[in-house]
Amino acid sequence: MEIKKGISASPGICIAKSVIIDSEDYRIPRRLVEPTQQPAEIQRMKTAFDKAVKQLSKLQSGQETKEQRKIKDIFAVHLRFLRDRSLIKKIADMVRSESVTAEYAVSTTLREIASQFIKVKDHYISERAADIYDIERRLLKQLLGNKRENVEHLEEEVAIVAKELSPTQTAGFNKKFVKGLATDTGGRTSHTAIVARSLGIPAVVALEDFTDSVNGGDLVIIDGNRGIVIVNPDEHTIKQYEEYSLEFHEFEHKLDAIREKPAITRDNVRITLLGNIEFSGEAKLVLEKGGEGIGLYRTEFLYLNSPTEPTEEEHYKAYSETIKVFKDKPVTIRTVDLGADKYTQSKRFAPEPNPFLGLRSIRFCLQNIDIFKMQLRAILRASALGKVKVMFPLITNLQELMQARMILHDVMEDLDDESIKYDRNIEIGIMIETPAAALTASTLARDVDFFSIGTNDLTQYTLAVDRGNELVSTLYSSVDPAVLRLIRTVLQDAHKAQIDISICGEMASEAEYIMLLLGMGVRTISIAPPMLPELKQIIRSVTIEECNQIARKILGMNSERQISNYLRNATRKILPEAF
C-alpha cells in the first residue's frame, strides 16, 4: 500500500483498477506485467514494429527529388533498424526476463543503444543517437496510440492515471467506465480538473511522480475530497473507503434535495445559477442539479473527439439537442476556443513556441473564416429552436469584436438569402478573460449584450502564471489583488452600461469565493453542473449585507495571503458546513 498526496481537483471517491496513459513525450516508467501477459506484450511490440515499417515505407516512397534523397537515406536506415531481427529479439528477451511492458522494453533498449553512440568520440557517429530517439518515438507512438484507443473502448470501471491529460485524450473518455482521474501535473484549474468536475468524477492532480509508482491494473483509491491517492490499498483501507464513499453519496443526495428551491439569499436577493457544459449529453445534468440554463457551452470538443473536422450538421445537431433540453431557458454557446492546449485535427502538428500567447480562440477563428462561418451558421440555425446567445472568447480589442460581429452579420445575410429561419435578435456577448479586455470593458460594453468573466484565463494572463505548471501554480490565485481589481472594473462598467454580466470560471465554484463575488455585485454564476447544489446551498445561507461587508474589507487589502486567510475565516464562520 502506498499513499500519495496531491491537490484535490474534483470531489468524490473512486475505488477502481488503474489504466495508465503514458506519453511518448516523457520517459516511460518501468512497469511490470503478469508473466502470463508476456506473449501478448511481445506480440504488441512486434505489431508496433510492423506498423512503423509500413508507415515509414509509405513516407519514404514519397521522397523522389534530389534534395529528398538524403531524407530517403535516413528513412532507409530507420527501416533497417525496424527490420533488425536481433534488435527485436533483444527487446523480446527483455520482456521475457524482466516481465516489463513492451513500451518500457522498447524505450530502454533503444536508449541504451543511443547512449552507446553518444559515447563514441567521432561526431559523425555520436550524432546518430538522434536517429535512435526518432525510431524510439515512432515505436512508442504506435504502442501508446494503441493503448489510448483502448481507453475509448473500455468494458469495466477504471481510474485513469497519467502524467497529464490533454483535451484530445479526455474527449475520448467513456463516461460510463471512467470513474476517477489522477495526474502527476496540473492544478485546480487544469484541463483534467475541469473535465473531472463536469463529469462529476473525483480527480487528484499535482501528484508529482505518481505514474512511476503504479502498474497498469493496480487497484487505486482516488480520494478527491482530501486530495489523496492510495495504490494497492489493504483490505481494511478498502473497507473504510467503501463506507466513506457511501456517506459521501448520501451527502450529495441531501444537496440534491434543494434542487427545487430557488437560489435566493436570506435577505431575498435572487441569484441566477447556470451550468458550464462541454457535451450536449451534459445538458440534462444541469437541469437535474437545478441549473436555470447554460452560461457556457464549450464547443471545442466537437473538434477534439473526432478524427475529422465537424460539419455544419454536426454542430447543429449538438446544439439543437442541448437547446431542446432547455426549451426557453438561455443557452450561451461560445464559439470555438481552439489553439493553446486544444488543437483541431489539421492544426495539431504545427506547435507554436508560446501557444497561450499565440493563435488561439477568436484569433484562430478570424484567420480561419470558413471554420468560423460554418459554426456561426449552425449556431444561428439552432437559435430558431430556443433562447440561444452567442459568445466570443479571448477578445483583446474592439477591432476583433467588430470583425466577429461583421462575420456574424454576413452569415445572417446568407441565411436570409436562403430563407432559413434564425433568431434575428440573438444576444451577442464576449468573454472577458484578458487584462486588455477588462481594462477597456467600458468601450467593449457599448457593442455587446453581455459579458462573461472567464476567471481562469483572466487570472493566468494577469499574473503571468501558467495554471498547468505545478512549479509556479502556487502563484496562481483568482483572489490576487490585481485580479480582483480587474474583476471589479468589469462589473462596474457592465452595470454602468446596463448589460448582463456573469462569472463562468472555476473561481465561482470555490465556497470561499462565493460571498466575495456576491459582495462585488455578481448576480449570475455559471459553473460545472455537479457543483450547482453546493453553490445554491451557500447562497441560501448568506445575506447580501454580509457579502457586501466582506467585499468592502477585501478590496482594501493588498496581499493575496491576507485576502485568502480572511476569506477562509469568514466562510468558516458563516458556513461551517462548507468545511
Add this chain to the structure above:
Amino acid sequence: MKTPTLKMPAEKKDLEKKICETEVVIKNADGLHMRPAMQFVDVASQFECDVTVSNIENDVDGKSIMQMSMLAATCGTKLKIKTDGKNASEAIEALKELVEIKMFDEAPPEE
C-alpha cells in the same frame, strides 16, 4: 557472438558450405556511420551465410544494423569479416569490395 548452425541439404554441403575470413580497413572519411552500416547490412543480407564482423573488442552480426552501428568504426579502423555457410566466398568478396573499393560511395579523407 554465437554463430547459429546453418541448415543445408546434404548433397550441396561440400560445394557451398565453407568458412571464409578476411580483414578490411575502413577508408571513407566519415567512417562506418549509419548509411554505410545500412549498406553493409543490405549487402550481407543478400546472402544466406552468416556474416560476423569483429573489431578488437566485439564480434557482431553483420546482418544487424543495430550491432553493426555499435561497432562505431571510424576511418582507418581494421575489421575482420567472417562468413560461414552458403556462398561464403562470394559474400566476403562483395563485402570487401563495398568497404575498400566502393568505400560506401563516399569520399576518402582529404590529405
